[in-house]
Amino acid sequence: MPQQAYVMRCGSCGARNRIPENRVGDAARCGRCGSAINTRPLTIGHPIVVADADFQDKVLQSPLPVLLDCWAPWCGPCRMMEPFMDELAAEWRGRIRVCKMNVDENPRTSSRFHIQSIPTLLVFDNGQLRNTLAGALPKHSIVQAMSPFLKS
Structure with missing residues (x-):
């Protein structure tokens, strides 16, 4: 069964980024600009x-x-x-x-x-x-x- 992923926008560039459910709470980086993404809002x-x-x-x-x-x-x-x-x-x-x-x-x-x-x-x-x-x-x-x- 595929794992659920969330979609968050990067605060710097606005790009949509997929965050796998098992990575919520981990440090994440935008796939476009590399800026840090805070995954706490997902919780x-x-x-x-x-x-x-x-x-x-x-x-x-x-x-x-x-x-x-x-x-x-x-x-x-x-x-x-x-x-x-x-x-x-x-x-x-x-x-x-x-x-x-x-x-x-x-x-x-x-x-x-x-x-x-x-x-x-x-x-x-x-x-x-x-x-x-x-x-x-x-x-x-x-x-x-x-x-x-x-x-x-």
Whole structure:
């Protein structure tokens, strides 16, 4: 049976690199430019909290595609989505980085991406906004929207 491999982007040149499952945690180098690649993001199976101060690092420079959940604690639909966002983070570990950003605490990023209603999901890949999904969505709709990013 073939071993699973993950795909990560190099932080220096943006090249996609395959990381064999048994090498996660080892030192890795980009096949194109030779830069070091941190494989630790492949081990994270929970949503990562993002703030204005670390948005660039955690989202735009992510070696994996990112699903950013823009939410607020007072929002009922946001709270309804939270359990399956946790599930997706675990299911997509090593393939998609699931993040959460409280829009009330992070007005700069919320304004930058014109978040006018919550929940809003933003999809990023290689530092670029690729899709915006507004409103409370069922899990299967999110999976369908993310399917292009789940292919190796």
